[in-house]
Amino acid sequence: MAPRTTGSARADLITDAALDLLAERGMRGLTHRAVDERAGLPQGSTSNYARTRQSLLEATVRRLAEREVRVLAPGELPTPGPSASPGTAPDLSAPAGQDALIAGLAPALHRYLTSHPELLVCRYELALEATRRPELRAFFDATGRQFREPLVALMAAAGSPEPERHALSLVAWCEGLMFSCAAGSYSRSVPSEAELRTGFRELLRGMLGH
Template sequence: MRGLTHRAVDEAAGLPPGSASNLARTRAALLELTLAHLVELEERALAPALESGLTALDRRPSREVLVGLLVEALQVQIADVRRSLARYELALEATRRPELRRVYDRAGRRFRDPAVALLAVLGSPDPVRHSRQLVAFTEGVMFDAIAGAGESPSREDTHAAIRELLDGMLGPA
């Protein structure tokens, strides 16, 4: 994170010196813009999986459709190591900067709120708590595959693990 400076952004973007500071006067503003851009990149990367999965869930809400959606989303996130590592860096930075924490949490709700709604539709007795557990589980799988000591899980392993988690939350299918 120390390398994220106005000067570094100008150089990486091939812009004249001072360009980044015209958009973001302070380091805090630069971090917020970086996080906003990262959220856009994640939404763009996840859009195909989310659109097809959410369309399928609208037509036929089922646990298996949700499992497929989550497997696809995890595979997309794990495949883009650079973007995922940037998100981890920003998450750690947000632990030290309350103003960034608020932005980070607000951005996270864009991904977490749909999980609450989906789990409610699938019959969760506590969709808020279950969505937190689901997000924590998927984040753990991602972190282990990207920055931990684990390997990237296969689609089959991911599918089985998510199905087992949902069975524990919602009861057997």
């Protein structure tokens, strides 16, 4: 496994170069030598950081997750607290609470779709590779939990009787939009933020019944 040094300048340079290559050339274009060249580093630098292809892929997945956090800004979402029990979490089940949830979700998704489509291409390249590499699949899924688990808590706080299932529906709706706009037939028809707000509102109303 790659050393946990993604916070260092060189590690970020290497993994950002890896993401650039994935977006531009696909998985076949991601090699240690190519990363060195793209990053402007001496030959062997990427091998010193990530000895194997598996470790390079893991480091790239980790960097993708870090950059996605900055784009999606989960800190903009309402905080349900340690549990969704009455008295310990904001009332996201009320219309105003759901509006606050939508106000966090819609801008984040719009920002990703319009300003960072290259990260979406990287996400799909790595996700497909993970279907062929069980070790990477486990690593990819583990990094994804930082996004999934907060959504489950938010759905519980919003009054969902089945927060896990409803969180999956919410993620699937977002993923479907992202794929359609990044790699599908809607690349020239990215929804506006207002349209995304309407979509989120319709989805939540259908799941929660209010």
